Amino acid sequence: MIIFGTGSSTIQPKQLEGGSCPHCNTQNNMWIQGYKKYFHVFWIPFFPIGKKVYTVCGHCKGAFEKREIQNQELITSFTDFKNNHIKTPWYHFIGLIIFAAAVMLIAILPLLGK
Ligand SMILES: [Zn+2]
Numbered sequence: 001m002i003i004f005g006t007g008s009s010t011i012q013p014k015q016l017e018g019g020s021c022p023h024c025n026t027q028n029n030m031w032i033q034g035y036k037k038y039f040h041v042f043w044i045p046f047f048p049i050g051k052k053v054y055t056v057c058g059h060c061k062g063a064f065e066k067r068e069i070q071n072q073e074l075i076t077s078f079t080d081f082k083n084n085h086i087k088t089p090w091y092h093f094i095g096l097i098i099f100a101a102a103v104m105l106i107a108i109l110p111l112l113g114k
Helices: 072-084 090-112
Strands: 004-015 030-041 044-057
Touching: 004 044, 030 072, 030 090, 044 072, 044 090
Parallel strands: none
Antiparallel strands: 004 030, 030 044
């Protein structure tokens, strides 16, 4: 039996520059947070399948997706963070690396036996 599924790891929350909350209008208290999802086999991450990021207001704790943000400054800051600060950790590919190594070994072994 092969156990597989998806897992996720949370992204360290970071305060965004400027902007205000679409819900309560609190200034400069918007945070970005989210999580990365990956596919796992026997709990070994195989490959990443995406990330989810959203903003959270430090005051009212409301969570907003990018399309709910109207403030341009906040959108810029949000997009910058999403593109530049969320890196997929190498271990999200570890299953794929093991798999590739196993395939290579299987391909090489018969040659070594000759
Ligand atoms: Zn708020």
